[in-house]
Amino acid sequence: MTADDDNRELDRYLWDPAAEPSADVQAVERRLAPMRFDAARRPLILPGPTRSWRHQRALLALAAALVLVASGAAGFWSWRFRWPAGAPWPLTIERGTSPTAPASSQLRLNEALQLDPRASAEVAIARIGTMHVAPGSALTVSETTSRRHRVLLQRGAVSVRVWAPPAAFAFTTPAGSVIDLGCVFDLSVDPDGTSRLRVDTGWVEMANGWGESLVPAGASSIMTAAARPGVPVFDDAAPEFAAGVRTIERDADAAAHNGTLDAVLRAARPRDVLTLLTLTAVSPASARRPIVDRAAELWPPPSTVNASAVAGGDREQLWRWYRTLDLPPAKSWWLNWRDALPRFR
Amino acid sequence: MSRQPPGGGLIAAQADRIVGDQVRIVVAAQRGDREAFGVLYARFARFVHAILLARVPADVAPDLAQDVFVQAWTMLRTLREPAAFAGWIAALARRRAIDHFRAGRHEVPLQDTHANRDAPDLTVQANEAVAIIRDLPEAYRETLLLRLVEGCSGAEIAELCGLTPDSVRVNLHRGFKLLRERLGEP
Numbered sequence: 337m338t339a340d341d342d343n344r345e346l347d348r349y350l351w352d353p354a355a356e357p358s359a360d361v362q363a364v365e366r367r368l369a370p371m372r373f374d375a376a377r378r379p380l381i382l383p384g385p386t387r388s389w390r391h392q393r394a395l396l397a398l399a400a401a402l403v404l405v406a407s408g409a410a411g412f413w414s415w416r417f418r419w420p421a422g423a424p425w426p427l428t429i430e431r432g433t434s435p436t437a438p439a440s441s442q443l444r445l446n447e448a449l450q451l452d453p454r455a456s457a458e459v460a461i462a463r464i465g466t467m468h469v470a471p472g473s474a475l476t477v478s479e480t481t482s483r484r485h486r487v488l489l490q491r492g493a494v495s496v497r498v499w500a501p502p503a504a505f506a507f508t509t510p511a512g513s514v515i516d517l518g519c520v521f522d523l524s525v526d527p528d529g530t531s532r533l534r535v536d537t538g539w540v541e542m543a544n545g546w547g548e549s550l551v552p553a554g555a556s557s558i559m560t561a562a563a564r565p566g567v568p569v570f571d572d573a574a575p576e577f578a579a580g581v582r583t584i585e586r587d588a589d590a591a592a593h594n595g596t597l598d599a600v601l602r603a604a605r606p607r608d609v610l611t612l613l614t615l616t617a618v619s620p621a622s623a624r625r626p627i628v629d630r631a632a633e634l635w636p637p638p639s640t641v642n643a644s645a646v647a648g649g650d651r652e653q654l655w656r657w658y659r660t661l662d663l664p665p666a667k668s669w670w671l672n673w674r675d676a677l678p679r680f681r
Numbered sequence: 682m683s684r685q686p687p688g689g690g691l692i693a694a695q696a697d698r699i700v701g702d703q704v705r706i707v708v709a710a711q712r713g714d715r716e717a718f719g720v721l722y723a724r725f726a727r728f729v730h731a732i733l734l735a736r737v738p739a740d741v742a743p744d745l746a747q748d749v750f751v752q753a754w755t756m757l758r759t760l761r762e763p764a765a766f767a768g769w770i771a772a773l774a775r776r777r778a779i780d781h782f783r784a785g786r787h788e789v790p791l792q793d794t795h796a797n798r799d800a801p802d803l804t805v806q807a808n809e810a811v812a813i814i815r816d817l818p819e820a821y822r823e824t825l826l827l828r829l830v831e832g833c834s835g836a837e838i839a840e841l842c843g844l845t846p847d848s849v850r851v852n853l854h855r856g857f858k859l860l861r862e863r864l865g866e867p
Contacts, residue, residue, distance in 0.1 A: 350828060350853040351835035368830045370807040371739055373730035380722045380747060382715060382754050
């Protein structure tokens with residue numbers, strides 16, 4: 337056999353292992369044989385079932401969307417509450433039926449806004465809300481920072497829409513403070529300095545040197561400089577109930593004698609237990625017993641509360657009972673998220 | 682001049698059937714069929730092992746080959762063209778070899794089932810021969826390992842590596858000639 341024949345045989349065998357073997361190639365094959373991979377002797381252990389690719393992509397897309405929404409919300413949140421200290425608030429004066437166009441301007445810190453009887457105004461409360469100022473009102477922005485915004489309302493009426501943490505925004509009135517707890521409300525100050533509050537959503541606190549009162553959505557209250565803030569009364573309560581409650585607040589003993597207290601208790605509904613319990617807290621001992629008894633009929637206290645103890649002035653038991661009422665928590669301001677949306681008048 | 686051998690039409694038809702069969706298996710595996718993936722493992726394990734053997738120490742190549750298939754199982758749904766499975770898994774194997782060196786993993790497995798314990802000198806000789814192949818020009822390495830270690834035919838090598846049969850013939854011829862010289866054989 338010639339060298340060429342050898343080479344042809346070698347090439348044939350290199351190309352096709354089933355061909356006539358070449359001794360040279362076989363020698364190398366034998367030498368390399370220990371390296372051969374034997375799949376049969378090395379079974380593959382696969383991980384558990386995986387989600388379909390489409391499912392994974394859907395999950396990824398959902399996660400990405402959530403991250404996007406969360407980062408957008410965080411950015412909006414931060415932007416909404418950030419406000420340079422002392423920066424003016426955007427202001428639009430509306431001249432009522434006047435043919436002149438509304439003038440856009442700014443409401444500066446410590447600069448009084450005094451509206452004539454024909455003019456109203458729309459004020460942006462930094463970025464946390466808006467305030468419609470009724471004709472004839474007078475107010476001044478006394479403080480504005482990222483955390484606190486304060487307005488002095490000397491007279492007139494405002495409709496406020498704020499979505500912010502409790503006490504970020506508040507009014508000072510001649511009768512005391514009106515503190516936003518994250519909500520929509522109307523506030524007016526009479527010529528004699530009496531503040532009148534009506535709450536649409538959330539809660540508002542009225543406070544002065546005599547005490548404080550928490551007013552929930554759907555309720556109203558009043559405040560004068562000469563007495564503690566009035567208890568909240570729901571707007572849908574019977575007129576004799578609403579009027580009688582104010583009489584009791586002024587003089588509970590007299591109201592007990594002239595029949596006003598009885599009329600109030602007769603007109604009370606389960607929803608009015610809020611008013612009755614708050615009234616209990618501010619009434620003298622002589623008037624508490626019938627109020628507590630009626631409240632217990634309309635909204636029985638929990639087993640851990642003793643009505644007699646409440647009538648005896650036990651504040652801790654009173655508030656335990658109060659917390660069983662069907663009302664949203666006063667500090668859950670973020671639940672009123674709709675108040676963050678633009679207001680359509 | 683036609684390069685097609687007599688009866689080439691039949692061979693081409695058979696090749697089409699094989700490719701079609703492989704595509705079906707890959708698609709089934711993509712849908713989570715473990716048995717189908719087992720067929721792919723049986724068919725391509727030697728190919729992947731040869732690619733790794735051309736790059737990493739012989740004692741770790743089998744484990745890495747299995748790693749490549751586990752990775753392929755988890756990523757198989759990302760393979761858009763089932764007919765390109767061979768090239769795809771070859772790319773995974775080459776990347777796995779690079780990762781092995783990047784991670785600085787040079788430890789020896791506790792149990793080397795690949796070694797021939799009855800004749801350790803044979804394993805040493807085999808390692809030496811693989812080391813020599815690794816020193817050959819790149820074009821010859823995988824081709825020679827597929828043929829001389831894994832026992833693939835030239836036609837299989839051409840199909841697996843995406844080379845023309847002529848290129849494989851040349852690589853086998855020249856590569857083997859060089860190998861024989863370096864092994865010191867006549």
